[in-house]
Amino acid sequence: MPLLMIKDLPRYECLLEAAKEFPDLDPSATEVFLHLLRTGDEAFRVVEAHLASHDITQGGFGVLMALWGNCRRGGGAALSPAELAGRTGVTRATMTGLVDTLERAGLVLRAPDPHDRRMMTVSITPRGEKRLRNILPDHFRQMAWLMAPLSENERRTLVRLFSKLLRRTAEDGGRSASEAVAAAR
Amino acid sequence: MPLLMIKDLPRYECLLEAAKEFPDLDPSATEVFLHLLRTGDEAFRVVEAHLASHDITQGGFGVLMALWGNCRRGGGAALSPAELAGRTGVTRATMTGLVDTLERAGLVLRAPDPHDRRMMTVSITPRGEKRLRNILPDHFRQMAWLMAPLSENERRTLVRLFSKLLRRTAEDGGRSASEAVAAAR
DNA sequence: CTATTCTGGTTAGCCTCCTAACTATCCGCC
C-alpha cells in the first residue's frame, strides 16, 4: 500500500481550514484515516524489509503461512490455488504467479488433483517449511518490537476499534461503500 | 499493501497456543499487528476502488494532491519530481512513471527548470485541478463514512496510539528495526 | 445423453513499485 497520500501528515488546523472550503470534509475522520493508512504502511514496510532479507516476499510468505497453518491444524497438507487465493485475499490469476515463483524456489510443490482433473494441489516442501521456521522467530520478535510502545490495555483498545472499522468495511454485503456514500447524498 | 498475511484473522486462543511453540510470539502484539495491517488494507482498498471509478490511481492521486496542496499553501505551482517523490514516499524512478502516466492523461505538465538544467518542474494543469475537485467531495465523504462508527473520543485515542507507533518506526535513525531486533537477542 | 452453464487454472496485457545502472549537470576544491 505504498504511496497513500502524503508522507507528512497534515496538521489538524490545516484540516480544519480545508473543511471550510469542503463541507464534506470531516476533520477528525480524515485525520484518523490518514494516520491509519500511514501507520499500516510503515508497519508493512518494516516486515517486508525483514522478509526480503530472507529472500521471500510478503505474497510468498502469506502463501507459505496459509499452507503451513492449514497443515498444522489438521486440514491436510495441500490446498488448491483457488483456496489459497481466497485465504490470502488475492485473485486466482495472482496466485498462479505467486505459486510459480515459490515453485521455482523449491518452497512449494504443485501436483494434479486425483479426483478433479481441473484442479491442482499446492503443498509446502520440507525446504519451504524449513525456510518458514527460519523466518518466524525474527518475524514474531519484530511484531513484538513494533508494538512494544503499547500497553496491554492500549492493545485491547486498538483491537476493539479495528474490529469496529472492519465491521464497517465488511457490512452492506453486495452494496459497495461508494454506493452507500452516493446514496447518502 | 495487498496480501498481508491471511484474510481471516486468527482467533486469540490460536495465538496463545502458537506461543507455546514459539516463545518469541507475543500474542497481543501479533493480534494488534494483524488487525492494523488488515484494517489499513481494507480502508485502502475502499478508497482505491473509488479513485479507480474516477480513472485515477492512488499514486496519481497522491501526486495531484501534493501539487495542489503545495500550490494552495503558497509554495508555488510546481514541484520537482524528486520533491514529489519525497513527499509521497516513493522512489524517484517510480515518480518518473507516475508523472508519465499523469502527463499522458493531460492532468500534469512537465517543464524544464530554467535555473538548473538537470531539473524538471511538474505542475498541475487546469484539467488536473478540475479532476481533483471532481473527486474530492466524494473522497471526503468516503473517509467520513468509513470512520463513522468511531466517536470523537475514540478517534482521538486512535490518533494518539498511531502516533506512538509512528514514533517507533521513525526512531533509531539509521538503525533499522531488523538490526534492533537482532541486537535485542 | 447431449447441451448449456459453472468452475478451476492459466495466459496476456497493463499498472505500480522496486533496485541498479546510466547520463547530464552542478558544485566545491585544488
Add this chain to the structure above:
DNA sequence: GGCGGATAGTTAGGAGGCTAACCAGAATAG
C-alpha cells in the same frame, strides 16, 4: 580552469497486483 563527487531524471529489468479472456473438465437441465 579543470576534475571528482554529489544530485536530478531516466532507463532497464524484475516482481506483485489487477482484469479480461481462454480452455479443459465437471455439473446440471432438458
